[in-house]
Amino acid sequence: MSTAFTCALSGQTCTTPVASPSGQIYERRLILTKLTENNNTDPFQPNLTLTEDQLISLESNASPITPPARAPTVSSLLDVLQKEHDALLLELFDARQALEETRRELSQALYQNDAAVRVISRLVMERDAAHAKLQNIAPQQALTPAPQPMEVEVETEAEVKEEPQSNKIGEADMSIMVETWKKLSKTRKKRAVAADYPQFDTISTFAPADTKSNLHKTNKPGSTCLTAVPKTKLVVSGGNDKIAVVYDGASQTVVGKLSGHSKAVTSVDATEELIVTGSADGSARCYRVQHASSDDSGVSFDYIGSVDVDGGACAGVCIHPTGKYVIVASSVGKIVFCRVNISSSSNGD
Template identity: 40%
Template sequence: MLKCSLSGETPPTDPVVTPSGRICSRRLLLSKMTENGGRDPFDPSGKRALDESDLVSLRTDDHDASAVPPRLPSAGSLPSLLGQIQSEYDALLLELYDARRALEETRRELSQALYQNDAAVRVVARLAMERDAAREKARELSSRVAAQPAVVEEDTRKRRRVEGDGEGVEEEKEVGPAPPPELAEKPAVVEPESAPAAGGEPSVKIPKSDLAAMKEAWTALSKARRKAAKAKKNEAGPALDDFAKFEEVDKKSLHRTNVKAGIDSLAIGGNLVVSCGRDKQAIVYNKSEGKMLATLKVPKCAVTVADIFVPDDGDAAVATGWSDGNVRLYAGSDLAAKGDASVDGTPVVGVSIHPSGKYAVAAVKSGKVGFFSLDASAEAEGIKLVALLGEKDDEGVEYTCGSLHPDGLIFGTGTADGKLLIWDLSSQTLAGTLVVS
């Protein structure tokens, strides 16, 4: 008696024989092959392929095929029914197991596909944001480059070439830039709230005698600088690798260690170094002798900046800026205090001594530039505010630093909003503005 290996039906309809020798219904076998991808359901490894052409059909009589196959007498007994029910139940469990396994596989593939899709979306979004940020930055840079003025040297000075002293050296003379039309109606300097008077109040213009002395010093310094530049024209400058080989050769701890450590400003003149620390005092140190010469401090006040002037013969002079807005002068062999002067009471952010040693220029936080005369003699008052420079529309301008050109006629100040302001002291005008950030 034939029996289907898949359904247990006896006898099976349209019976076929598989290459492994199993007899089963063609319809059920093809259906199973469709589910498992054309693999032999009777192969223990589940890897052997099975095609419909590999099946061998068994012939049956025509009258048997048209009639419903009868049940065996023993199939009607209770044990037989229970056995059939158990077989069908096992088949359902196997089918359910296959379905669950296929479901888990499909769910895993779907989860992986969704994860990859989410990652791709995030990458595309980040790239789009970076592209938009780069485009915005490029537009800002383009607008800044288009609006940036020409080189400051060309904006602030006109050069006149004259014959030298017989050595073929050309000399530059400062002639101050012609102000643009809008500045012709609105001068770049403004008067202080109190009008200049004969009682010692600062002026809005540097005295002509002081300007003449400054221009004389500028002529000599620029001439010497050009000679030195010509002498070094053919010399190769230091390479970048040379700086990488620098090593620390000395280290000094000059300031107090029981407060917040740090040095805010450093000035060097010859063998002398002025260090302004966060301990609110300035230290003057002699490098050649390896000792401290003086400690400069003011009660309840912090030093912010300093500059030092060391003449070829004579004693050094130190100008310091303080948080109370005063510029103080120290001079002599013992660097004693010679006097102080204030611009407007706001903290000093930059101070420089003129190369002649007779003047000092200081920038304060409120956006003003003060011009001071220096005289360390016993009968003089030491330091005096002579002129006050500022912009016409300086409301809201905040200076953060300031320094004087080595030739002594150009003073640069930095602002909190990232601008560099160039002051021409020969004409006392704001000659140029650069956006540096």
């Protein structure tokens, strides 16, 4: 059986094979040429020295390819072609090594680029989260049960106080609501139907006087709830973008954006002095409406507190006619009764 060796430099069958101490097999003439170029350095292990004395000759049973007999005038040409062929093989070996090195550098560069993109994305997310937290910072609020007389008040701000888990409402709060109910009942009984009160046929002919779109963000469009602020031209719209937008019908502009919820706003209610928003995140947030002076038509909204309904999303919010209480209903059947104390240096309430 014939034994043939393949040169590690050229990849061709060796005619005069030799082995290096590192275990590589070479064609003798090619490795000697390479050692001359590399100053006796192992081609595959540059940190090792390789000399001609260290090469071990191997016996090959493969029959060498003997070129046919040529005329003496052609022998010199064959020698030149052989040398050119050897030089081409060595150059090809160097090109393969350069290609491998280029591939390693390219892989490292791509890895570093991917890592940089990931770091930048994480930093952008952390920045956005920090901005959101800064926007949600509000004055210190205290949540205490409504029946208890002790309350923690903040100067020129308001506190939202959560009822304990009980079915009873304090006597003081009940008396206030009953007194308001009696006053409203007397007014309703004396109220007569206006002569120009529209009939059903007239209402069916009504057409929209104005339409406003794109109040909420376009990536999460849609309005989920709507309410009007009494005795004003303000309309509050809750949306899937986690924001309640206050729109002024008189100036045809958005005058406020009430943010802070982590999920869609599902319900809103408003009075002249208070706006309450409920969200699918299980919380209700209260905002005080600050009307400007008579010579200024501006309006602002101050966050005054929030209340959470444990165990579900906020299904609805309602402000009592007294303007001092808020009822929050959850999707799991829980109802939270809160007292809202609004104090303002401008009106002394």
